[in-house]
Amino acid sequence: MAHPISARRSTTVSVFALLCALLCVLPCVLLCVTGCKGKTDEIVIGEFGSLTGGTATFGTSTHAGVLQALDEINARGGLLGKKVKVVTEDDQSKPEEAVSAVLKLIKQNNVVAVIGEVASSRSLAAAPQCQRNKIPMLSPASTNPKVTEAGDYIFRACFIDPFQGSTMAKFAVNSLKLKRFAILTDTKNDYSVGLAQYFRETAKKLGAEIVAEESYSEGDIEFKAQLTSIKTKSPEAVFVPGYYTECALIARQAKELGLTVPLLGGDGWDSPKTTEIGGAAVDGTYFTNHYSEQENRPEVKKFIDTYKQRNAGKVPDAMAVLGYDSMMMMADAITRAGSTEGPKIRDALAATKNFAAVSGTITIDAQRNAQKSIVVLKIDAGRFTFVESVAP
């Protein structure tokens, strides 16, 4: 048992020692925090995407594409003489998580630019944060027009829904010679609602008839009520602009009900899961997409070969291609800007012209959208086969 006084003294001593230690450590911590920000030997680019959740393949494919581009960039010696690093945040396929993911990238990781998201609803949620902080954001695959309207720092590496919706309508009326359509929209999804609108407008302009319009909500698993209603109107095709988990279930239940007309869709159908969930029921579906693995361009071949080597022989889907293209576009813009300051990268991105990407030649227009061609694919015995390509 120590004497009370000596015990008190030893407490005072230890408190003092602790204070000293704190005083020594604090500057180091501060130095590190400021030091991280001003660290000059690497360029940090942020990526946020749905690595998990209902549209997990969108995020994981994009991420694989981004990493492939990153390794190529660093193998060439990085950008502006510095190594490039990508910090990735998962938003679990939820718009509210997308906001915190992008804020974390900007505030904590101090990224110079952001790549993301695939889903329009999530890009729309995150875009105001990037705009406010003057951090350029490049969405690989959000096709809803509203996304880039969030501000002059928001760009995309893909075409927009008016082009996608009208292309599918033209294809269905002119090439497939169909006249009666039904539309099944995901009412909670900006992307789906937008596509349905442009498809409807163009189809009507071309003299076709919309015989039924039904709706569902993302996350639903039961669509038989809507499909039965559609079936009684006997359309010649059903336009289902949604994401792959719901679309594949819809295809399956449509076949069960004896609704055997072709389904039409947008790039939300592009996922290996579509055929896994849908099985034989998705055969005969046509959908618009950003690229086809069967295109005969050397860029496509080279990309697919490298991708297969890196990802255990998996064939890349369009989201992987767009992830790669986005990273390459961003690298190109940073090189041309000669700086990592937000406004300079922004200006360089806006000036992108005839950039040779895997998914086609990209020119950024005044609305910060990519002008490039679209492909129509058909699902044939579980494979996505190339049907035609349409220039903007």
Place this chain on the structure above:
Amino acid sequence: MDQLLQQLINGLAWGAIYALIALGYTMVYGVLRLINFAHGDVYMVGAMMAYYLAHWLGFAVAPSTIGFVIVLTSSMLICGALGALIELVAYRPLRNRPRMSMLITAIGVSMLLEFGGQRVFGPDPKFFPQLIESRSLFKAGAVVLTNIDLLVICVSLFLMVVLRFIVLRTKIGLAVRAVSFSFETSSLMGINVNTVISVTFVIGSALAAAAGAMVGLRNPKIEPLMGVLPGVKAFVAAVLGGIGNFPGAVVGGLVMGVTETLVAAYFSSTYRDAVAFVILIVVLLVRPAGLFGKVTVEKV
């Protein structure tokens, strides 16, 4: 007419799922006067167990009807055990506390299963293996009945008949009815109340697991939060039929399924969930104890 008939088939198959879950709510309410909010999540665990069993036992690669029966019963057994465990760990220690404590614990258990499920099973939707190939059994005009819809309806009916037999014709069923009638008196009469309550949880959870496995087969996308909405809907179905009343739960479930289908078919899927609750409100205004419930007069 054809369309209406088809919609009724769709609605009945969907409603049978609600009915199975609603039975669990009603049974537990009967013996404990507790709304077991974790019940919808037991349904999720049922679907998940069926998914993993189908893969472990190899039925995912070699599908067969026998395989589905084995997967279904094993999943029911596992979830029955889970139900008993939940009761033992979460509810039993609180049995003599204010009822509110148990209710809040039920919400806690529900969240534990939902978010624990996200951790254990992963948050991504899983594709449930097609243990039975879906095909149409008969076509009359535009009306199609698939083998899976028929299977869902038949298995649900079978389980309900078994339940009815247990409740009305066995000793333990008699005990369950006695405990439902009066908790204190039955314990005075030498009925082991703990056993009765455990059995109630086992049966209710097993029924929910059956519903989960059949939903996996019929709508092959399962994820850890899949039980939230069906759980609420089945609870509404149980209240609609008169909570504590077995036939009431079945009728309530079927009414919910058919109504939802008809609303989605003839109005809009946007109003589907709202209409379910509007019906509940209307029924409760007219018959406060539900369709089959008895109004009990509280004697002071």
